[in-house]
Amino acid sequence: MKKCLFLSVFLVICFYAADWAFCAEEGLGSQKEAGLGAEETAGQTVSKSALAATRVDSKLNETVLHKSVLDYSLPADISAVAKKCAAGEIDECYFSFKTFENSPDKNTASAANLELAVMSLQRGLVKQAVKYIEQACALNPDDPFAELTRGWILLSAGKYKKARKSFQDLLYLTADFEYVSSAKLGMALAWYLEGEKEKSATELQYLYTSNPYTISFVSYMLGRIASEMKSSRQLAPVFLQQSLTHDARNYAAVELFAQLSEKEKNDLRTFQYYATLYSMDPDNKELAKKIDKYAQKLGDKSIDYLFYLRLEQPIVHEMVSTPSEKVKMALYANREQIPQALQSFSIMPSGTIRVEDKKLGEVLRSASYIQKTIAFNPETGGVDFMNDKGHVEFSAKRPFTIQTENPIKTLLIREASAKNIFAADLSDKELKGTLVVIPTSEGIKLINEVYAEDLIPALLATQVQDITHDAALTALAVVFRSALLQEVAEQGEKPYHITDNDDRFKFKGINLIFKKLLDASKESGKIRLTEAQAGAYADCGVLTADALENTSDKPGYMFSPANVSKYILSNPPADLYSRPQDPTQWAGVKWMYWYNAKEIENRIAYQQNIGKLRVLTPTSFTPNGRILSMRFEGSKGSYEAKTPQEVAFILSAGTMRSNLFDIVPFYKGKNIKSVLVRGYDTGWGYGLCLQGADGLAKQGADYMAIIKYYFPEARILDTTTGTIK
Secondary structure, three states, X not given: OHHHHHHHHHHHHHHHXXXXXXXXXXXXXXXXXXXXXXXXXXXXXXXXXXXXHHOOOOOOOOHHHHOOOOOOOOOHHHHHHHHHHHHOOHHHHHHHHHOOOOOOOHHHHHHHHHHHHHHHHHOOOHHHHHHHHHHHHHHOOOOHHHHHHHHHHHHHOOOHHHHHHHHHHHOOOOOOHHHHHHHHHHHHHHHHHOOOHHHHHHHHHHHHOOOHHHHHHHHHHHHHHHHOOHHHHHHHHHHHHHHHHHOOOOHHHHHHHHHHHHHOOOHHHHHHHHHHHHHHOOOXXXXXXXXXXXXXXXXXXXXXXXXXXXXXXXXXXXXXXXXOOEEEEEOOEOOOOOEOOEEEEEEEEOOOEEEEEOOOEEEEEEOOOOOEEEEEEOOOOEEEEEOOOOOEEEEEOOOEEEEEOOOOEOEEEEEEEEOOOOOOOOOOEXXXXXXXXXXXXXXXXXXXXXXXXXXXXXXXXXXXXXXXXHHHHHHHHXXXXXXXHHHHHHHOOOOOOEEOEOOOOEOOOHHHOOHHHHHHHHHHOOEEEEOOOOOXXXXXXXXXXXXXXXXXXXXXXXXXXXXXXHHXXXXXXXXXXXXXXXXXXXXXXXXXXXXXXXXXXXXXXXXXXXXXXXXXXXEEEOOOOOEEEEEEEEOOEEXXXXXXXXXXXXXXXXXXXXXXXXXXXXXXXXXXXEEEEEEEOOEOOOOEEHHHHHHHHHOOOOHHHHHHHHOOOOEEEEOOOOOEO
């Protein structure tokens, strides 16, 4: 029975993914290796046509995905409290709702109890949460959202049988897609947490074939279940690959891939996946031990097996240089934006280079396409400039510069190495401008001094993804230029203005640019944003952090703790400006992740040991419910993460897509064992939504209209006339 179930689920997923070659090789081949003979597989074959008849053909504009109209309205008294909650303290919000829990008006009392149930769960008051949600359902038994919330709260409390009943009862109250989908997911997790893995897989199969927004999470869960069942373990990598195909930021899927590779004794793949995890969480001692172990097995060249870009020679060769403001960009920065001290690196120019010392002047000249190596010398504390034979041509303890004699030529940095090869992305980078080499007591730090106009196309290249409309690219270039020049002005004479790993600016080399980016950058120079938060992020749902709506179908959303969960439950409407055309990118709009509480505890312990995790409480929000800070309470104390970035790191090693999310903690006794995080869009929700800009451009908006849409309060400088609009 187990083999039949998983083969059926596996075949459905292969068909849905339209990747039969991969599935046949990775999945059915694995079944054969696991001992499934022809006699056992005969009769289990499912044809494409049979699957097509049972599979829901989920497309972004299909009615079934968008037919629900969720009601965000609140009774007047509750609405007044919710407004205070959006701007006030969490405790004040909680006790304000309590004043209405026994209101004579049933609608008010039901709404108050619903809010109290959601907030009680956030405060770790699980028994109270159950009490409040029972009261809310008793007062308003026809409210499907209250019934659905009851199911999730009971599931969180470990009352799996009661949770399943609540999810089943929900199906008698509504046929709305979002509610049914959420109830089915809740039932799947209830079965899984109770140990009924086959029943869980059956529910998950339905979700995979009906709701594209859950594909990555559902695939991960199927992979997790398969990995825990001996008869189906060989299928786990197929499911996990599907999960990462739809959402590469699924930390749990990468982690499980690493663990399975280790069990299979695949040293190379184990090293690569653990290295991916370690690069996001470099203080994790357990990951460090894994990396050391497998690096030793792979030998001195283990860095060559990492996912770093390697180039043999410059690709661009020549690029016209446009004199403009100089930007000082530190290279090879870590997650905290600290440039790493390199132990060595090589350079290969596409034209003749000059090496200059501030005091000595020009000390060396080298021809194009000749590789040189610059290495830190721990004995002298300086750096040695060597030729391809290893002979030292120049040594220095002071900063010196390397630049091409012809400004249209480029400089390729190759084979960068550091003591910790995971602290930064050590990929090769092709540069314009001047490379400043700074010897330090720990190694070599690098700064690229480059014209802003030469840098902007390369910064665009790391963000564009599948954006193709010229107006959207130009709008993004306006945002990048404005933000970059503002940063240069603010940082002034500091050693560097930005890093290559900045949250807003990622630089991977000018070799990534193409003509459309150059054209967009040139066109965008006509205007500049002033007095605006000139940020950008990839994907957005209906609501941005600055209260814009990426749809003409206004949802009527108003903030309350329960309404945040209701909004996250909803699928975006069919006319969402930012709807991705590629279904593998839908996770950018709406996503779901599973995190292990033990790992959350470990990351908090970098700052403070709080013991076993017991409570996760949001402590401050934006006006529409994005989480700005969070308190983590444990058996030995509590710790508050005070920025969205720190919250994301603690929960997910920084992989979580945005700060618009809610959490369902899964308890075992007093302690949280794991958490389900459900969220919307990417980034922090301010500035230009890139997919939204592309959607507006598709409708005919020019780049100026896009800028005005996403920055309605901005003052726009016309750089040609000097006037402000």
